[in-house]
Amino acid sequence: MPPAVAPYEREDVRRATGETLRPGGMALTERALALCRFPAGARVLDLGSGTGATVARLRQEGLAACGLDCSPTLLALAKARQAPLIAGLATALPLADGVLDGLFCECVLSAVNQPEPMLTEIARVLRPGGCFVLTDLYLRPGPTAQAGVPGCAGGAVYQDVLLERLSRHGLVPLRFEDHTRLLADLTCRLIFELGSASKVLSMITGRDPACSGGPKPRFGYCLVLAAKESL
Numbered sequence: 001m002p003p004a005v006a007p008y009e010r011e012d013v014r015r016a017t018g019e020t021l022r023p024g025g026m027a028l029t030e031r032a033l034a035l036c037r038f039p040a041g042a043r044v045l046d047l048g049s050g051t052g053a054t055v056a057r058l059r060q061e062g063l064a065a066c067g068l069d070c071s072p073t074l075l076a077l078a079k080a081r082q083a084p085l086i087a088g089l090a091t092a093l094p095l096a097d098g099v100l101d102g103l104f105c106e107c108v109l110s111a112v113n114q115p116e117p118m119l120t121e122i123a124r125v126l127r128p129g130g131c132f133v134l135t136d137l138y139l140r141p142g143p144t145a146q147a148g149v150p151g152c153a154g155g156a157v158y159q160d161v162l163l164e165r166l167s168r169h170g171l172v173p174l175r176f177e178d179h180t181r182l183l184a185d186l187t188c189r190l191i192f193e194l195g196s197a198s199k200v201l202s203m204i205t206g207r208d209p210a211c212s213g214g215p216k217p218r219f220g221y222c223l224v225l226a227a228k229e230s231l
Helices: 011-017 027-036 053-060 072-081 115-125 159-168 180-194 197-205
Strands: 043-047 064-069 085-087 100-106 126-139 171-178 219-228
Touching (some): 011 180, 027 100, 027 219, 043 053, 053 064, 053 072, 053 100, 064 072, 072 085, 100 115, 115 159, 115 171, 126 159, 159 171, 159 219, 180 197, 180 219
Parallel strands (some): 043 064, 043 100, 100 126
Antiparallel strands (some): 171 219
16 A cells, blocks of 8 residues: 555635645744844744745745755755755654754644654754743643654643753743644645644544543644753
């Protein structure tokens, strides 16, 4: 059998998400830019750059921005932007230590199988005081999610677990904002495209809701700003 297509590579999903492939489009990217106040020429990486929408926006801001993604499909779609995008893995970033002033990771961490090595790499390439921008799914108080699901929400964790995980890797949380409304808006568009809520949940979790027993997790969406701890 051919390998399953990742959710963010599906045409119907891209119709719902738009070019950013995430809840809220560029709304939280703009919010982060306003909060971080990067100086002109700051070196910034968009990790999991997808179609290159964030990289293009960062460069409009006068930043020395580039992107990295592991999906040949999305990198091919991004070629038209003529932005500096490279193929690579989040667990082995092709960058020297401490070279970045900022790093964006938008709706990526919860989808990876190895969040710990990824965060180690993020902390390694950021300079002390560098800004880490994370937008992602997280688990809201309620039923306990089953760990290890293969979907794009398989790595979602509770707020306290997420912030502790960042701190453990030398990424000091400065701000946590809940933006679950943006997730709800996108969910409605996905239901329209895919045809039912159960199909959306199956895509996100990698499981058929009809065959999954027990309570369902409550997903939220957040913006987190953190700073690489100073030496």
